[in-house]
Amino acid sequence: MDLLNLEDIAEAMNLLEICWQFRSARVLMAGHQLGIFEALRTPKSSKQLAQECKTDHQMTERLLIACCSLGIAERQGDKFALTNLGQNLLLPESPRFIGGILGHYENLWWFWTGLAEVVRTGRRDAAPSAPKEFEERWHEFWIWAMHGIAANGVGQWLAENLDLSDRNLLLDVGGGPGTYSIILCQKFPNLKAVIWDLPKTLAIAEQIVKRFGMEERITLQQGDWNKDEFGLGYDCLLMSNILHGPNSQADMKLKKAYRAMKPNGLLIVHDFLLNDEKTGPSPAALFNLMVGSYSVSEMLDVIEKSGFRDARLVAYHQKRGAGLITAFRP
Numbered sequence: 001m002d003l004l005n006l007e008d009i010a011e012a013m014n015l016l017e018i019c020w021q022f023r024s025a026r027v028l029m030a031g032h033q034l035g036i037f038e039a040l041r042t043p044k045s046s047k048q049l050a051q052e053c054k055t056d057h058q059m060t061e062r063l064l065i066a067c068c069s070l071g072i073a074e075r076q077g078d079k080f081a082l083t084n085l086g087q088n089l090l091l092p093e094s095p096r097f098i099g100g101i102l103g104h105y106e107n108l109w110w111f112w113t114g115l116a117e118v119v120r121t122g123r124r125d126a127a128p129s130a131p132k133e134f135e136e137r138w139h140e141f142w143i144w145a146m147h148g149i150a151a152n153g154v155g156q157w158l159a160e161n162l163d164l165s166d167r168n169l170l171l172d173v174g175g176g177p178g179t180y181s182i183i184l185c186q187k188f189p190n191l192k193a194v195i196w197d198l199p200k201t202l203a204i205a206e207q208i209v210k211r212f213g214m215e216e217r218i219t220l221q222q223g224d225w226n227k228d229e230f231g232l233g234y235d236c237l238l239m240s241n242i243l244h245g246p247n248s249q250a251d252m253k254l255k256k257a258y259r260a261m262k263p264n265g266l267l268i269v270h271d272f273l274l275n276d277e278k279t280g281p282s283p284a285a286l287f288n289l290m291v292g293s294y295s296v297s298e299m300l301d302v303i304e305k306s307g308f309r310d311a312r313l314v315a316y317h318q319k320r321g322a323g324l325i326t327a328f329r330p
């Protein structure tokens with residue numbers, strides 16, 4: 001083989017880089033778990049930081065250099081400080097904090113660690129468990145993770161691609177932290193929203209709605225889609241990340257949505273979606289491996305079969321492998 005002339009050298013290098021990408025994720029998780037980012041609220045030398053966080057000085061300095069390379073920290077003379085991005089994403093007082101994402105991904109890490117065994121056996125529980133301190137906070141991290149994702153680009157993308165200027169009352173089914181409701185209400189002054197979810201989740205949504213000062217326009221409604229109807233009289237209804245493929249009971253949820261909506265009501269579905277050939281894109285394929293995903297046309301089909309009309313893909317976020325679909329309740 002002539003090693004000097006390879007056709008796929010760029011692709012090979014990309015693939016090798018993908019094999020190593022876990023390192024950056026672990027830098028963020030380790031920095032968060034060790035309390036390094038919070039300790040960097042004020043600039044510090046690596047020695048001061050190591051003392052405060054009870055870590056090894058040399059390794060702390062190396063971790064900080066890696067944080068600089070990721071754009072979340074910077075050098076200020078002989079000290080390190082968080083960049084604006086670091087402050088916005090890594091300090092708990094920031095409304096865009098991603099601590100929930102880092103905790104949630106620590107939990108998911110163990111599924112991916114056990115992937116070979118999961119695929120061999122077909123059993124998700126064949127993967128090792130996450131450390132107890134993370135597993136015990138699974139729900140809390142999960143819901144805060146949904147907030148971190150929505151607040152850092154996905155919510156803005158959703159709002160950019162929807163026109164709800166002639167809508168008054170949005171039902172956000174399985175609304176989680178409620179961040180999509182918040183951002184849509186911020187964009188459309190006429191809109192009010194109801195976040196419909198399990199009590200445990202609403203306890204978190206309540207804090208988030210309050211934090212954004214939206215209590216006047218966003219209310220919380222307890223419900224369990226396995227036994228409750230969604231209510232009545234909504235002129236738009238959001239189902240974000242609750243129709244994850246064929247095992248998600250999408251049909252049952254969509255029929256309840258139909259009954260909750262007024263004629264000409266707008267259904268909005270936001271989810272990971274595979275392309276119709278089911279070959280990607282990668283974020284949707286990876287989500288499908290962990291949870292499940294419909295292809296775009298499968299999702300459109302399920303929506304139309306539940307009685308909705310004019311289901312169409314209004315936007316597709318290639319980098320996230322997620323699509324935004326709207327449809328009308330006749």
Ligand SMILES: C[S@@+](CC[C@H](N)C(=O)[O-])C[C@H]1O[C@@H](n2cnc3c(N)ncnc32)[C@H](O)[C@@H]1O
Pocket residue numbers: 143146147150173174175176177178196197198201223224225226239240241242
């Ligand atoms: C993946 S999260 C999606 C949250 C939010 N819609 C988003 O896109 O960020 C799924 C949500 O469904 C809620 N959920 C799960 N089972 C439920 C049930 N039986 N009834 C109502 N909500 C449920 C969870 O509490 C969670 O908030």
